[in-house]
Amino acid sequence: MSGFSFQIDGVEVxxxxxxTIMEAADEAGIYIPRLxxxxxxxxxxxxxxxxxxAGGRSVAACTQPAAPDLVVENETPHIxxxxxxxxxxxxxxxxxxxxICEASGNCELQAMAYRLGMTEPTKFPYLEPCRPxxxxxxxxxxxxxxxxxxxRCVRASQDVDGKGVFGYVGRGIHRHIAANGPNLRHTDAxxxxxxxxxxxCPVGCIIRKREGFARPIGERDYDDHLIGYDIEKKRDx
Amino acid sequence: xxxxxxxxxxxxxxxxxCARHDNDPHRMLDIxxxxxxxxxCISRATMQxxxxxxxxxxxxxxxxxxxxxxxxxxxxxxxxxxxCDDIVxxxxxLVEVTEAFEAALGITVGQTSADGVFSLEYTPxxxxxxxxxxxxxxxLVVTNLTPEKVREITAALKDGKRPEDLISDRFDDxxxxxxxxxxxDNNIRHAGAVLLGPVxxxxxxxxxxxxxxxxxxxxxxxxxxRGCGGAxxxxxxxxxxxxQAEADRKFIICNADEGEPGTFKDRVLLTERPHLLIEGMTxxxxxxxxxEGILYLRGxxxxxxxxxxxxxxxxxxxxxxxxxIMGVEGFDFDIRLQMGAGAYICGEEGALISSxxxxxxxxxxxPPFPVTCGYLGFPTVxxxxxxxxxxxxxxxxxxxxxxxxxTEGSHGTKLFSVSGDCINPGIYExxxxxxxxxxxxxxxGEDAAAVLVGGPSGTMxxxxxxxxxxxxxxxxxxGAIVVFSAERNILEIVEYYMSFFVHExxxxxxxxxxxxxxxxxxxxxxxxxxxxPADIAYLKDLSATIIETSRCxxxxxxxxxxxxxLENFPLVYSAMVKPPKDRIRATFDIQxxxxxxxxxxxxxxxxxxxxxxx
Numbered sequence: 122m123s124g125f126s127f128q129i130d131g132v133e134v135x136x137x138x139x140x141t142i143m144e145a146a147d148e149a150g151i152y153i154p155r156l157x158x159x160x161x162x163x164x165x166x167x168x169x170x171x172x173x174x175a176g177g178r179s180v181a182a183c184t185q186p187a188a189p190d191l192v193v194e195n196e197t198p199h200i201x202x203x204x205x206x207x208x209x210x211x212x213x214x215x216x217x218x219x220x221i222c223e224a225s226g227n228c229e230l231q232a233m234a235y236r237l238g239m240t241e242p243t244k245f246p247y248l249e250p251c252r253p254x255x256x257x258x259x260x261x262x263x264x265x266x267x268x269x270x271x272x273r274c275v276r277a278s279q280d281v282d283g284k285g286v287f288g289y290v291g292r293g294i295h296r297h298i299a300a301n302g303p304n305l306r307h308t309d310a311x312x313x314x315x316x317x318x319x320x321x322c323p324v325g326c327i328i329r330k331r332e333g334f335a336r337p338i339g340e341r342d343y344d345d346h347l348i349g350y351d352i353e354k355k356r357d358x
Numbered sequence: 359x360x361x362x363x364x365x366x367x368x369x370x371x372x373x374x375x376c377a378r379h380d381n382d383p384h385r386m387l388d389i390x391x392x393x394x395x396x397x398x399c400i401s402r403a404t405m406q407x408x409x410x411x412x413x414x415x416x417x418x419x420x421x422x423x424x425x426x427x428x429x430x431x432x433x434x435x436x437x438x439x440x441x442c443d444d445i446v447x448x449x450x451x452l453v454e455v456t457e458a459f460e461a462a463l464g465i466t467v468g469q470t471s472a473d474g475v476f477s478l479e480y481t482p483x484x485x486x487x488x489x490x491x492x493x494x495x496x497x498l499v500v501t502n503l504t505p506e507k508v509r510e511i512t513a514a515l516k517d518g519k520r521p522e523d524l525i526s527d528r529f530d531d532x533x534x535x536x537x538x539x540x541x542x543d544n545n546i547r548h549a550g551a552v553l554l555g556p557v558x559x560x561x562x563x564x565x566x567x568x569x570x571x572x573x574x575x576x577x578x579x580x581x582x583x584r585g586c587g588g589a590x591x592x593x594x595x596x597x598x599x600x601x602q603a604e605a606d607r608k609f610i611i612c613n614a615d616e617g618e619p620g621t622f623k624d625r626v627l628l629t630e631r632p633h634l635l636i637e638g639m640t641x642x643x644x645x646x647x648x649x650e651g652i653l654y655l656r657g658x659x660x661x662x663x664x665x666x667x668x669x670x671x672x673x674x675x676x677x678x679x680x681x682x683i684m685g686v687e688g689f690d691f692d693i694r695l696q697m698g699a700g701a702y703i704c705g706e707e708g709a710l711i712s713s714x715x716x717x718x719x720x721x722x723x724x725p726p727f728p729v730t731c732g733y734l735g736f737p738t739v740x741x742x743x744x745x746x747x748x749x750x751x752x753x754x755x756x757x758x759x760x761x762x763x764x765t766e767g768s769h770g771t772k773l774f775s776v777s778g779d780c781i782n783p784g785i786y787e788x789x790x791x792x793x794x795x796x797x798x799x800x801x802x803g804e805d806a807a808a809v810l811v812g813g814p815s816g817t818m819x820x821x822x823x824x825x826x827x828x829x830x831x832x833x834x835x836x837g838a839i840v841v842f843s844a845e846r847n848i849l850e851i852v853e854y855y856m857s858f859f860v861h862e863x864x865x866x867x868x869x870x871x872x873x874x875x876x877x878x879x880x881x882x883x884x885x886x887x888x889x890x891p892a893d894i895a896y897l898k899d900l901s902a903t904i905i906e907t908s909r910c911x912x913x914x915x916x917x918x919x920x921x922x923x924l925e926n927f928p929l930v931y932s933a934m935v936k937p938p939k940d941r942i943r944a945t946f947d948i949q950x951x952x953x954x955x956x957x958x959x960x961x962x963x964x965x966x967x968x969x970x971x972x
Contacts, residue, residue: 166723169868169907179906184723206903210872244896246879248872270865288417289718289865290424292701294875296865301417303402 125189129153129173130196136187143171143182146195150356152349153195154204154236156211156229156323157271158183163280165272170207170233173200201237208234209243214294216249216266217324223333224325226341230269232348252297257306260330261317268298268326278316286310298326369407371396376411383412384734386422386716390429391699398474399433425718425864427481427700428657435470435477437515439463440494443480444619445854446777446840450490451504458505462512476515482702482858483619484658487777487840488545488784495521497660499541534665535629541661544626545784548800550771552751552760553627553744554787557634560678562753566641567686574645575601578749580757582769587613587705587742588812588836589911593749596739599729600646603737608648610639610691611733611740613710615656617702618813619858620838623773624743626785628655628662631747632669636693638746640683641753642739643691651693652714652733657700666695702862706910707740709864720864721910744773744837764790768829776801778810778841794833795824803841808848808927813838814855815915818848820926848930852919853881859916870913873904877917884934888945891935897924 124137129151136145141164146153157168166184173182174194182193194200211230219225252265270289275298278286286308290299301308312329315321319329338344375392379385389408393400400423402416409416423429441447441456460466463476470477486492489501498521500511511524522529525540532540549555566574579594600608612635616624627635639651653666670693673679683689701719703709708722711733722728732738741749748770752760760770768790774797777783781802788797794811798804810818811828812835819826819833826833842851856878865871880897883889901917908914924931936944952963962969 164723166909167867169909172907181909186725203903203907206873206900207868207907210868210876213876214868214872245876248875270868270871285415285417288415288421290417290420291865292425292718293860293863293865294871296871299417299420301415 125187127187127189127191127193129193134187140187141183142173142175142180142185142187142191142193145187146182147352148355150353151195152352153182154233154349155183156208156233156269157273159273159277159321159323161281162273162276165276168207168211168269168271170204172203172207179203204233205237205239205243208237208239209245211269213243213245213247214250215268216252222267222325223328224267226338226344227319227336228325228343229323229348232343235343236347236349248294255300255304257304258308258310259306260312261305261310262328262330263298263300263305264326264328265297266326267324269324270296270298271323272298273321273323274298274316274327277318277321278310278314281315284309284314284316286314286316368397369403372404372407373411376408381411381413382716383414384714384716386412386414386419387426387699387713388697388716390419390423390426391697394429394434394699398430398436398438400429400431402431421718422716425701426657426698429699433470433474435475437475437521438477438479438494438496440479440481440484441467442482442484442486442490442492442494444483444487444490445851446483446487446620447490447492448854449778449846452491454505455491455493455503455508458508459512462509462516481658481700482861483617483621485616485622485625485656486542487620487622488775489543490777494658494661495524497663498522498525499661500524501542534668538629538662538665542625542629543784544629546626546630546787547776547782547784548786548788550787550789551763552771552787553631553634553747553773554785557631557751558754559633560637562750563637563640563678563684566644566753567684567689571601571645571647574641574753577757578645578752581748581752581760582757582764582767583745583748583752583760584768584830585742586744586748586772586836588618588815588834590830590834593741593745596729596741597642597645599727600648600737600739603730605737607650607734607736608646609733609736609738610642610646610648610651610693611710611714611738612639612651612653612743612746613705613707613740614659614743615654615698615705615710616659616743617656617705617862618815618836618838619855620775620777620810620813620840621836622775622777623785623837625659625662627743627747627773628659628666632666633673634747634750635743636669636673636679638741638748638750639693640679640691641749642741642746644689646737646739648739649690649692651691652696653693654696654698654704654710654714656704657698660697663695663697670695701864702858703864703910703912706912708910710740711738718864720866721912723909742836765827765829767831772828772835773837774828774835774839775837776803776839776841779803779806779843779846780841788828790829792828793825794819794828794839797828797839798824798841801839801841805843806841807844807846808842808851810838810840810842810851811835813840814858814919815911816918816922818851818919818922818926823926848923848927849881849885849934852923853878853885855919856881856916859912863912863916867907867909867913869904869907870909870916873900873908874913874916876900877904877920881920883945884931887934887936888947889931889935890943890945891937893935894924894931897931 134149155171164183166181171182256262275287405419492501583593704719709719713719728738
């Protein structure tokens, strides 16, 4: 396959034809922050946290094709400010109470906030939505209050599990993830589904029952490392 | 049990509706529209049946049913009245009209009467700003409403008359065109040379067929024609890209989802120049090598559906659509009508294609662009109604004729929809390059204090800049010109438009879904007198993030009502902010801050409630 090179924050990166900016960056060990994107799943381009400047234009790195000699700005003060705003929006749109959340320490939203240096409340108002919890399934519960509408579960269930347990319903600020049918019990979801696995839901929305605090605080994914560490360490190797 | 049998027959009828659309998941919007019309509701049982028949998951069906405003999961009345809630309607007496409906029907907006006969709702701009207040009654439109007229309408409907009988006693005998013009005035105030003057039938198509497809595209390119829907992309270039794409199937789609508040020009073209529109689409098909077309008509214009269907049938009968058009061997092209169902976002090219595919109206990731990968993945040209009409006229009268009208970079004429505080609201076909002031003089709107050019996603200008020109390079517009007099409250207008964008955001991307809600709340603070000086910077800052990170044109323009009024009416904002005094925010209200705590604690405050001991 023919390739080409382009630049991210001054670093020369090689890409294959057809790769997106993020795919090429991942291979090169450059982390572009993202929440709705996950390795092995279709790109969605919904959370916009991966916004970069490519050739002077702001685009989503997960869906924008890389191009020869493209100059990409990733971790500039301006881009990081945009990302803080987006992460702030996601926090305030739902009900994210880190101190009482089982996902704390493994949560990508929380970890992203720390990576971006967010240590205090933003100016944004809290929308404090009242979203019902679906605990109908014997092994799985859904707490939509913590959902950030990344849709990773939707794509994982459709494309990897071949099931279609989840989907988006509604529009605008009322758009949300729903189970296929009146509730999760009526679906063919199983706790062993990839869509239900710990790596798919970035927050504490999908809950595997009877599994809480299996790993104690202090030994969690982001207790020792910033989010993106696994990609960035490739560069050092 | 009787309910069981009823349900069985209902599900049988739903299966028939699905079969009528070949159980095709891409026709989901048609299926659900038919179900809604027949049952006034899309129940969970319905979604199960539709999912089974079309091979989709139930949640995928629910995703469509819950996206479009004209589809509902709760039962609606047999007569559903949708009052147009645009700001122009509000200023034209919507409150009194609403009260009259509520009093006569015994329900409030958002409710359905207990007997299941009436539903009353608000809906955003239905494209009748020149005859506001207006409303939809099922598939029909009533305009220029007054409380007296509302009382007549409701009395007749309660008497058991059909909504059709409100339009005419002989409704069924009238032609579709006569029905449409009985319901809605065209209000053509100025006819220009291209579209609203005399137009010879199919002269452009005739000439197009005497040329090669490549020559047609050259002609369109040479004319300088740019898209008339608002974005202004060069039409010839779009056609060229689609023509160059290699594919088994190609599509021509007409965007008749005219949803920008204050725009109603396409309504008039669809009513008075439907043949010219189809002629333009047919020419485009010839130019790019497409055999299939779709005309996407916004749900609010469903009253025009019989008219469009008649025109399509007539043209098929005359050999102007279908196989071997005008006797040209191998030139086959036909068009299907796709009805929308109440979603402004579907005016966005990608969202419109999604909607045609039976999906929720969500924009598509770009690239790839529709000209290479559009409807069902095939090369697709999407153009506005007015653009296709222009194209047909250019083929007839020549590129030079069109190019010579207007100004550098903005050639030809444009239809302007003028409404609001002016004497002659309606349609003006004028060459590009006119000043806003000149248009206001024509429309009798010289007293304007503010003019919104291009609708809420455009620019709000003040008196000192009325000499600015209506061109792509100065004040670009898809056609909306909304006039506001000095007695109107700018912040009320801005708050309305922000609530419009909140209502119409598809919700796919974070900044548009969430950021617009924050903007709306921030503007509300200004209106309530609760804003701090820092809130002006906050508005600008948040707007910039939304514009820069949004996925499609909706979020990239939704902060415009705020940004253009901050720039052109700064005093409106600064007059409302309260500077802090004694290092305490003047706008901080301790009473409202602790009101929730009082409820939770089930007691009053020992410090802030003087009557604590009581």
